[in-house]
Amino acid sequence: MTPRLDRRMLELLDARMADWTARGRYGGIEWLIADPDGAPLHAGRAGAREIGGAPMPAAPIYRIYSMTKPIVSIAAMQLVEECRLRLHEPIARWLPEFARMQVRGPDGALRPAERQITVLHLLTHMAGLFYGFRGEPLEKEFAATGFLDAAVPLREAVRALAALPLDFEPGCGWRYSAATDVLGALLEEIEQEPLPNILRRRVLGPLGMAETGYFVPEAERGRIMGMHLGRDKETGAARVIDVSRAYPADRPDFARGGHGLFSTLEDYARFSGALLRLAMGRGPQPGLVGRRTLEYMTANHVPERFLPLRLEILDESAHPGLGGYGFGLGFRRALGPQGRRILAVEGEFGWSGAAETWFTVDPASGLHALVMAQNLDWPGASEDFQTMLTAALT
Numbered sequence: 001m002t003p004r005l006d007r008r009m010l011e012l013l014d015a016r017m018a019d020w021t022a023r024g025r026y027g028g029i030e031w032l033i034a035d036p037d038g039a040p041l042h043a044g045r046a047g048a049r050e051i052g053g054a055p056m057p058a059a060p061i062y063r064i065y066s067m068t069k070p071i072v073s074i075a076a077m078q079l080v081e082e083c084r085l086r087l088h089e090p091i092a093r094w095l096p097e098f099a100r101m102q103v104r105g106p107d108g109a110l111r112p113a114e115r116q117i118t119v120l121h122l123l124t125h126m127a128g129l130f131y132g133f134r135g136e137p138l139e140k141e142f143a144a145t146g147f148l149d150a151a152v153p154l155r156e157a158v159r160a161l162a163a164l165p166l167d168f169e170p171g172c173g174w175r176y177s178a179a180t181d182v183l184g185a186l187l188e189e190i191e192q193e194p195l196p197n198i199l200r201r202r203v204l205g206p207l208g209m210a211e212t213g214y215f216v217p218e219a220e221r222g223r224i225m226g227m228h229l230g231r232d233k234e235t236g237a238a239r240v241i242d243v244s245r246a247y248p249a250d251r252p253d254f255a256r257g258g259h260g261l262f263s264t265l266e267d268y269a270r271f272s273g274a275l276l277r278l279a280m281g282r283g284p285q286p287g288l289v290g291r292r293t294l295e296y297m298t299a300n301h302v303p304e305r306f307l308p309l310r311l312e313i314l315d316e317s318a319h320p321g322l323g324g325y326g327f328g329l330g331f332r333r334a335l336g337p338q339g340r341r342i343l344a345v346e347g348e349f350g351w352s353g354a355a356e357t358w359f360t361v362d363p364a365s366g367l368h369a370l371v372m373a374q375n376l377d378w379p380g381a382s383e384d385f386q387t388m389l390t391a392a393l394t
Contacts, residue, residue, distance in 0.1 A: 002035065002366070003033075003035060003041060003365050003366045003367045003393070004393070004394040005033070005041060005042060005392045005393065005394065006391070006392045006393075006394050009388055009391050009392035010042050010388075010392055012388060013031075013042075013044075013384075013385065013388040013389070013392065014044050014046075016381075016384050016385075016388065017029050017031060017044060017046050017381060017384075017385065018046040018047075020046070020047075020379065020381045020384075021046045021047030021048075022046075023236075024051055024235065024236060024237030024238060025237075025238055025375065025379040025381070026047055026051075026228065026238060026356075026373050026374070026375050026379065026381060027047055027048050027049060027050035027051050027053065027225060027226050027228060027238070027240070027374060027375075028045065028046065028047030028048050028049060028050075028056040028060065028225060028373070028374075029045065029046050029047055029371065029372065029373045029381055030043075030044070030045045030056075030060065030265045030370075030371070030372045030373075031043065031044050031045070031265075031369070031370065031371045031372070031385055032265055032266075032269055032369060032370050033367055033368075033369040033389065034269060034273060034367065034368055034369070035366060035367060036273065036276050036277050036280055036282060036366060036367075036368075037273075037277075038269065038270070038273045041367060049225055049226055050225065050226025050227075050228070050240045050374075051226070051228060051237050051238050051239070051240055052237075052240075053226060053240070056225075057222065057223040058223075059211070059223060059264050059265075059266065060223055060224075060225045060264065060265070060372070061211065061216060061220065061223045061224045061225065061262050061263070061264055062224075062225050062262065062263060062264065062265075062355070062357055062372045062373075062374060063224075063225075063227065063243065063247050063259075063262060063353075063355055063374065064259075064261050064262065064263045064268065064353045064355075064357045064372075065247075065259045065353030065354040065355055065357065066258060066259055066351060066352065066353045066354060067261070067263070067268065067351055067352065067353040067357050067358075067359065068180075068256070068257070068258060068259050068260055068261040068353075069180045069257070069258055069259075069330055069351060070271075070330045070331055070350075070351050071199060071203050071204070071212075071261065071271065072180055072183060072184055072187070072195075072199065072257045072258075072330070073123055073180065073183070073297065073329055073330025073331075074202075074203055074287075074288060074289060074297075074330070075187060075198055075199055075202045075203055076119070076123065076183055076186075076187060077123075077289045077293055077297060077329065078202055078203075078289055079187070079190060079191075080119075080293075081289055081290060081293055084190060085119060085186075085190060086119065087118065087119050087120040087123070088118055088119070088120065089118060089119055090116035090117065090118055091116075091117050091118065091119060091121075091122065091182065091186055092116060092117070094186050094189040094190060095158065095162070095182065095185060095186055095189065097158075097159050097162035097163070098116075098117055098162050098182075099116075100112065100113075101113040101117065101128075101162070101165070101166050101170075102165040102166065103128065103165055103166045103167075103168065103169055104165040104166065104167060110165050113128075113166060113169060113170065114169060115169055115170045115171060115172075116170065117129075117166075117170045118170070118171075119183075119186070120301075120329075121170045121171055121179070122179040122180065122182055122183045122186070123179075123180075123183065123297075123329040123330060124174070124301045124302065124327060124328070124329060125174055125175060125176050125177055125179050125327060126170065126171055126172075126173065126174050126175075126301075126302070126306075127166070127170050127177065127179045127182070128166030128167050128168045128169060128170050128172075128173065128175070129161065129166065129167070129175070129177035129178050129179050129182065130142065130167045130175055130177045130178070131176060131177050131178055131312065138167075141164055142161075142178070144160070145157050145160035145161045145164070145178075146160055147161070147178060147181065147256065148245075148246040149245065149246065150244075150245060150246060150247070150248045150251055150254045153253070154181065154184060154185050154188070154195065154255050154256060154257070155185050155188065157181070157256075158181060158182050158185040161178055161181075161182065173306055174302050174306045174309055174327065175312075176311055176312070178258055179258075180257040180258040180330070181256050181257040181258040182257065183257050184255065184256065184257020184258070185257065187257075194253075194255060195255040195257065196213060196214045196215070196252075196255050199213075199261075200213065202287065203271075203287045203288075204287070205287070206286035206287030207270050207271055207274055207285075207286065207287035207288075208270055209263070209267045209268075209270050209271060210267070211262075211263065211264050211266075211267045212261055212262065212263040212264075212267045212268065212271075213261065213262060214251075214252075214254050214255050214260050214261060214262070215249065215250070215251065215252045215254070215262075216249040216250070216262050218250070221249055221250070224249055224262070225372075225374045226240045226374060227240065227241050227242070227243045227355060227374050227375075227376065228240055228241065228374060228375040228376065228377070229241045229375070229376040229377060230377065231377075238375055238377070238379075241376075243376075247259065247260065249262065259353070259354070264372075265370055265372045268357075268359065268370060268372075269368070269370055272350070272359045272360075272361055272368040272369075272370060273368055274286075274287065274288055275288065275294065275361045275368070276361045276362075276363060276366075276367070276368045278291055278294050279291070279294060279295075279298070279361060279363040280363050280366065296328075296329070297328050297329040297330060297331060298328045298329075298331050298333055298349040299326075299328050299333065300326025300327065300328060300333045300335060301326070301327065301328050301329065302326050302327050307326065308321075308322065308323040308324070308325075308339045309321075309322035309323075309325060309326070309327060310322070321341065323338075323339030323340050323341060324336065324337055324338060324339045324340025324341075324344070325340070328349070330351070331349045331350060331351055332349060332350060332351055333347070333348075333349045334346050334347060334348045334349070342383050342386055342387050343386065343387045343390035343391060344386060344390055345362050345364060345365055345390060345393070346364075347362070347363065347364050348360050348361065348362040348363075348364075348365075349361050352382065354376055354378075355373065355374045355375060355376050355378075356371070356373040356374070356375055356378050356379070356381065356382050357370075357371065357372050357373065357374075357382075358370065358371045358382040358385070358386070359371075360386065360389075365393055369385075369389055371385045
């Protein structure tokens with residue numbers, strides 16, 4: 001299958017991406033649309049390494065935040081395929097601090113949880129755990145766990161999280177959360193090695209993702225794109241910020257399951273391209289799972305009564321939310337159009353990162369696509385890209 005794209009719409013897409021950087025909302029943006037074999041169907045870049053900074057390097061490195069999650073989820077499902085991990089098993093088998101959880105009721109009162117958190121609950125974000133996004137009531141509680149301090153080891157941060165009450169009974173709701181971080185700690189317990197080693201051995205190495213990892217060699221750190229948050233009152237341009245305390249490039253011992261990886265557009269395209277080939281029945285892909293396992297992972301596992309899915313995002317963010325989407329095991333899944341605020345092809349799957357990195361795998365159209373940017377305000381370039389990509393399909 002050779003995807004057909006409207007060239008006029010792609011020209012408009014390029015102009016729209018360039019306009020975002022010209023208005024100072026991003027330092028730089030890269031984008032790619034590719035076929036199953038990895039051949040670029042369309043690609044572009046605009047802007048600079050950061051607002052007011054040097055030009056973009058030849059191969060920019062990005063903090064991909066939650067695009068770490070699908071990689072960790074694939075590693076976990078490899079263990080499921082090997083029967084070293086079972087989806088229905090309580091995680092307390094490996095992480096005993098989760099054996100006796102409490103649940104916080106609507107009135108704030110605590111009661112013992114009636115159910116155990118299972119591996120499947122972690123993978124689907126139905127464990128009752130939470131994040132402390134900016135502006136959330138639980139922001140301070142989450143920060144106190146140490147997840148946002150790179151000096152705190154993953155295992156220690158997970159123990160601190162287990163001391164907090166759950167937001168709901170496991171399996172009785174959906175909330176995007178630190179569940180994949182807990183999954184990362186669980187993998188470390190089973191494999192008895194650090195999470196970076198597990199991902200390198202199981203996923204990144206076999207896929208040839210040599211520039212994806214939790215640590216960036218000193219000689220390559222000049223390629224890391226600047227991070228942005230907030231806007232200058234006078235110019236309206238995005239502000240450059242330092243996120244190294246929570247997301248360092250120079251700590252070989254740093255790891256999180258839900259964020260923490262650095263990658264490049266080309267490197268992550270190796271992952272999304274392999275997912276596309278597997279989903280299209282092109283045969284086994286090194287570093288991934290079996291085709292039927294991927295079908296299971298990219299199906300919607302959230303009961304209809306918990307839809308539409310909601311993300312705790314700031315009002316000023318342009319993120320469209322997850323209306324019209326379900327969630328599988330580490331991936332979103334486009335369902336019907338009802339409630340969706342942007343154009344999308346039904347059946348596409350993928351995920352995104354907090355600084356507006358984004359990818360999609362579209363088996364029906366025979367393509368995969370990525371956007372890489374670095375702005376924690378999420379101004380909306382990736383939403384424009386998805387809409388215009390969908391409109392370009394002929």
